[in-house]
Amino acid sequence: MSAAENVGLSVTDAVSRAYARIADVDRPEVWIELRPEAEVHAEAAEVERRLLGGADLPLAGLLFAAKGNIDIQGLVTTAACPAFGELAQTDATAVARLRAAGAVCLGATNLDQFATGLVGTRSPYGAVRHAFRPEYISGGSSSGSAVAVALGLVDFALGTDTAGSGRVPAAFHGLVGIKPTRGLVSTAGVVPACRSLDCVTVLAADIDLAETVAGVMAGYDERDPLSRVAPVGGNAGGSAGRPNAEVARGAAGAGPGVRIGVPRPGQLGQLAPGWGEAFDVVVAGLRAGGAELVEVDIEPFLRTARMLYEGAFVAERYAAVGAFVDAHPDEVDPVVGAIVSGARDVPAHRLFSDLEALDVDRVLSRQAFSTIDALLLPTTVEHPTLAEVAAEPITVNSRLGRFTNFANLLDLAAIAVPGGMVGQTHFGVQLVGPAFTDARLVQLARRIVAAGATGQAAAAPTGTEQPVAAAGALPHEIVLAVAGAHLSGQPLNHQLTSVDGRLLVTTTTSADYRLFALDTVPPKPGLVRVAEGEGAPIEVELWALDAASFGRFVAALPQPMVIGRVDLADGNQVEGFLCEPIATAGAADITATGGWRAHLAG
Numbered sequence: 001m002s003a004a005e006n007v008g009l010s011v012t013d014a015v016s017r018a019y020a021r022i023a024d025v026d027r028p029e030v031w032i033e034l035r036p037e038a039e040v041h042a043e044a045a046e047v048e049r050r051l052l053g054g055a056d057l058p059l060a061g062l063l064f065a066a067k068g069n070i071d072i073q074g075l076v077t078t079a080a081c082p083a084f085g086e087l088a089q090t091d092a093t094a095v096a097r098l099r100a101a102g103a104v105c106l107g108a109t110n111l112d113q114f115a116t117g118l119v120g121t122r123s124p125y126g127a128v129r130h131a132f133r134p135e136y137i138s139g140g141s142s143s144g145s146a147v148a149v150a151l152g153l154v155d156f157a158l159g160t161d162t163a164g165s166g167r168v169p170a171a172f173h174g175l176v177g178i179k180p181t182r183g184l185v186s187t188a189g190v191v192p193a194c195r196s197l198d199c200v201t202v203l204a205a206d207i208d209l210a211e212t213v214a215g216v217m218a219g220y221d222e223r224d225p226l227s228r229v230a231p232v233g234g235n236a237g238g239s240a241g242r243p244n245a246e247v248a249r250g251a252a253g254a255g256p257g258v259r260i261g262v263p264r265p266g267q268l269g270q271l272a273p274g275w276g277e278a279f280d281v282v283v284a285g286l287r288a289g290g291a292e293l294v295e296v297d298i299e300p301f302l303r304t305a306r307m308l309y310e311g312a313f314v315a316e317r318y319a320a321v322g323a324f325v326d327a328h329p330d331e332v333d334p335v336v337g338a339i340v341s342g343a344r345d346v347p348a349h350r351l352f353s354d355l356e357a358l359d360v361d362r363v364l365s366r367q368a369f370s371t372i373d374a375l376l377l378p379t380t381v382e383h384p385t386l387a388e389v390a391a392e393p394i395t396v397n398s399r400l401g402r403f404t405n406f407a408n409l410l411d412l413a414a415i416a417v418p419g420g421m422v423g424q425t426h427f428g429v430q431l432v433g434p435a436f437t438d439a440r441l442v443q444l445a446r447r448i449v450a451a452g453a454t455g456q457a458a459a460a461p462t463g464t465e466q467p468v469a470a471a472g473a474l475p476h477e478i479v480l481a482v483a484g485a486h487l488s489g490q491p492l493n494h495q496l497t498s499v500d501g502r503l504l505v506t507t508t509t510s511a512d513y514r515l516f517a518l519d520t521v522p523p524k525p526g527l528v529r530v531a532e533g534e535g536a537p538i539e540v541e542l543w544a545l546d547a548a549s550f551g552r553f554v555a556a557l558p559q560p561m562v563i564g565r566v567d568l569a570d571g572n573q574v575e576g577f578l579c580e581p582i583a584t585a586g587a588a589d590i591t592a593t594g595g596w597r598a599h600l601a602g
Contacts, residue, residue, distance in 0.1 A: 010048060011045070011047050011048050011060070011061045011104065012044045012045055014061060014063060015037070015040050015041055015044045015063065018063050018106060021151075021152065022106075022153050025151055027147065029110055029128050029129065029144070030109060030144045030148050030153070031065075031107055031108065031144060031148075032080065032107075032108045032110050033068075033107050033108045034106060034107035035072075035074070035105065035107045040105075040106060044104050050102070058101050059098060059101040059102045059103035059212070059213065059216060060101075061102065061104075062103045062104070062155040063103070063104050063105075064098060064104070064105055064155060064157055064158065064213075065105065065107055065108070065148045065153075065154045065158070066105060066107075066108060066158040067108070067109055067111050067141075067145050067157070067159045068080055068108040068109055068111050068144070069111060069115050069190060069191040069193075070094065070160070070200065071091055071095065071189035072088055072108055073091045073095075074087070074088065075087075075088055076088070077108070079113065079114050079115065079191040079321075080111050080112065080113040080114070080122075081113050081114065081331060082124065082331070083328050084114075084324055084331070088189070090189065092186075092187075092188060092189025092190055092200075093186035093189055093221045093223055093224065094158060094185055094186060094187075094189070094217045097219070098216060098217065101216045106153075109142075109143075109145045109147075109157060110144035111141045111142060111143055111159075111165075112165070113333045114317070114320070115162060115165055115191070115193040116141065116339055116340065117140045117141050117335070118139060118140050118164055118380075119139065119396065119400070121137060121389050121393075122141075122333045122336050122393075123333070128144050129147075130147070131146075131147045131151050131173055131547075132150070132478065132547075132550065132551075132554070132563070133424070135387075136383055137172070137383070137384055137389055138169055138173070139168040139169030139170075139173075140165060141159075141193075142157075142160060142161070142165050142169050142203065144157075145159045145203050146170060146172070146173050149173070149175055149205060149551075150174070150547050150551045151551035151554065152549070152553075153551070155209065156203065157202075158201065159200075160190060160200055161179040161201040161404075161407075161408075162193045162194050162197050162198050162408060163309075163405045163408070164379075164401050164403075164404025164405060166179050166203060167201075167380075167404050167414060167416035168379060168380050168400055168416075169203070170203050170379070171380055171426060171427075171428025172383055172428070173426060174418040174546070174547040175203050175205055175416075175547065176203070176204050176205070176210040176415065176416065176418075177202070177203050177210075178201055178202050178210050178211070178214045178414075178416075178438070178442070179201050179407060179414040179416075180199055180201070180214055180218065180413060181199075181228070181230070181413045181437075182196075182198075182199055182435070183227050183228030184228060184413075185217045185218050186200070186223060186227050187199070188221055188227075191321075192321075194313065194320065195226070195319070196226065197408040200217065202217070205546065205548035206548075207417065207442065207446060207449050211439075230436040230438075231436060258291045258292065259291070259292045259293075259294050259371065259373050260286055260293055260375075260444070261293075261294050261296035261368065261369075261371075261374065261375040261376065262283055262293050262295060262296065262376050263295070263377065264298070267298050267302075269381070269402065271382065272382040272383060272422070272425070273422075275381070275382070275422060275427055278427040279429065281420060282419045285447075286376070291447070300361045300364040300368075301406045301410070302402065303361060304358065304405070305404070305405035307357065307358065307409065308405040308406070309339075309398065309401075309405070311354040312347075312350040312351035313409065314339070314342075314343040314346065315343045315344075315351060317343055318340055318344050321340060322341065322343065325337050325341055326341060329341075335393045362410055362411070366434070369433065369434050373437075373440065373444065374431040374432060374437070374441055374444050375431070375432045375433070377429065377432065378403055378419070378428070378429055378430075379404065379416045379429060379430045380401075380402070380403060380404065381399050381402050382400070383425050384400075407432060411434075411435045412433060412434060412435065413435060413436070413441055414430050414433075415438075415442060416428050416429070416430040417448050418449070421478075424479070426547075429448060431444050477502075477544040477546055478546070478547060478575060480542070480545060480550065480563075480577075481542055481543075481575070481577065482496070482540060482541050482576070482577055483515065483527045483539065483577055483595070483596055484524040484526075484527075484577070484596045485524035486577070488503060488541060492524070495553060496543050499545060499549035499553055500545070501543045501544065501549065502544045502545075503541060503543055504542040505542050506540070506541050506542075507542060507568055507570070508537035508539055508540065508569045508594075508595075509527070509540055509566060509569060510537065510568060510571075511533075511537050511569075512529055512530060512531075512532055512534075512535045513527055513535045513536070513537075513538050514527075514534070514535050514538075514589060514591040515528075515538050515589070515590050515593070516528065516579070516587040517590050518583065519586075524596075525590065526579025526580075526584050527576070527578055528579050528581050528584060529578065535591065536594070537569055537594065538595055539597065540566070540568075550575075562577075562578050563576070563577065563578070564576065564578040
């Protein structure tokens with residue numbers, strides 16, 4: 001929802017709707033602490049008063065959440081460790097700047113404890129499940145922030161990104177994740193993970209909004225000793241005395257002549273099925289849009305990525321919270337505790353050896369960016385389930401950071417954007433560039449988003465995914481099957497059209513479902529999956545919604561309706577309306593009619 005739309009509702013109305021959605025969606029693990037609704041209403045009313053007084057509030061009416069390691073005045077900053085928590089007396093600088101611009105904060109979101117992890121499961125407040133596929137991880141460590149945005153509970157959210165924690169969960173949910181240049185956004189009021197590497201990030205469904213929010217937060221801050229100011233017209237990452245490609249080409253992101261680096265053949269390594277093909281399609285879309293694709297040796301970047309946890313740099317995590325972890329072993333997630341405490345005895349000479357190796361890779365990084373405007377990579381390598389992470393918590397987490405761990409060590413900026421859908425799984429890509437090329441990366445990322453919106457970068461469907469792709473779904477959209485009151489012409493269809501849902505096709509389920517006429521107002525059916533051979537094909541419509549719209553739609557869904565996976569007659573699986581079997585007790589079985597419309601006509 002845009003600021004203008006929120007103001008149209010009134011900011012206080014937007015707050016009321018948000019708290020109602022939060023209650024309806026019933027995902028308590030997303031939050032560590034919500035601010036009292038009455039307190040947020042009072043803040044919203046003050047924003048309205050400021051607007052009436054003529055104040056310039058670029059974020060007026062927008063609602064946001066902040067990761068639970070970022071100070072929100074009046075809330076306890078826990079970093080997902082209750083025993084560590086302290087009441088925040090003031091806002092973190094980033095939060096304060098957003099509130100000064102008219103944005104309203106709803107509360108603190110869950111995270112991998114002490115921002116240690118890319119999985120979203122390492123928290124005493126509960127593993128944060130994926131917004132739409134609860135058997136899958138949400139990604140971390142900014143897990144709650146990503147899910148809050150994806151479900152439409154807030155307009156945007158703040159995360160942090162030391163090793164990819166803002167980009168990986170964005171990729172898993174089809175969101176935009178901006179990781180700014182280190183120091184461009186103040187980390188004052190943020191519990192450090194690795195103090196010298198931490199960045200405050202923004203997650204949003206819209207690239208323009210993400211850029212606006214990042215711009216509001218950026219700026220020098222005396223509270224942060226590592227705060228930096230972007231150079232004006234100077235070197236932005238090239239060798240001394242010689243501007244790199246970003247400066248030499250001026251506004252290269254806006255027209256022809258853009259040079260995008262891509263990995264050499266074979267350097268991506270093992271990706272989830274279909275993800276390599278999806279990456280190739282994004283590359284082809286950029287080429288079709290006039291970009292020049294340049295093969296780059298990414299081994300120095302991958303080598304640096306491995307250094308973050310396998311080398312001495314992990315000792316900075318011990319410097320941040322190690323004393324607390326050692327003193328409170330029973331209060332700390334065991335995986336997090338093992339990582340932090342394990343860094344206690346890293347010898348100083350090893351750190352200096354790693355710094356020497358990093359200096360070499362920084363030179364190689366600068367050389368690579370002297371010939372390209374940005375480097376294009378997948379954001380991550382796979383989307384694991386909760387069970388897969390539980391079975392191999394360290395190994396899976398390590399794989400997820402393959403393409404993200406190096407950015408802050410090499411002093412690079414990055415932006416993650418949707419790269420398409422592979423089946424019902426979001427595939428994400430990221431653009432990486434030298435420090436202070438943040439605006440350039442956003443310009444280039446718009447090319448990927450625009451190509452996806454027109455279908456140019458849609459992941460090539462394979463196997464059973466082809467029928468839905470052929471129905472016209474775009475790569476950033478989620479396909480939803482509806483069987484009753486949300487069908488075209490039915491009383492609740494407006495709930496789909498009001499969030500810009502698009503009708504794709506009318507088809508049928510597999511023969512494994514039964515349909516019941518529920519005693520509801522308005523009348524609607526309940527679709528229930530049954531054992532093989534005990535059901536029949538049921539007519540459904542397939543609708544396409546973007547992630548944020550799907551989240552708002554699901555949040556308003558009343559019981560006993562739930563969203564689950566629905567098998568179609570063509571063998572594909574999509575999200576769809578299902579009914580809890582207990583709700584069909586006493587309801588008429590109308591399976592033989594073949595569908596809700598036929599039943600009504602009957």
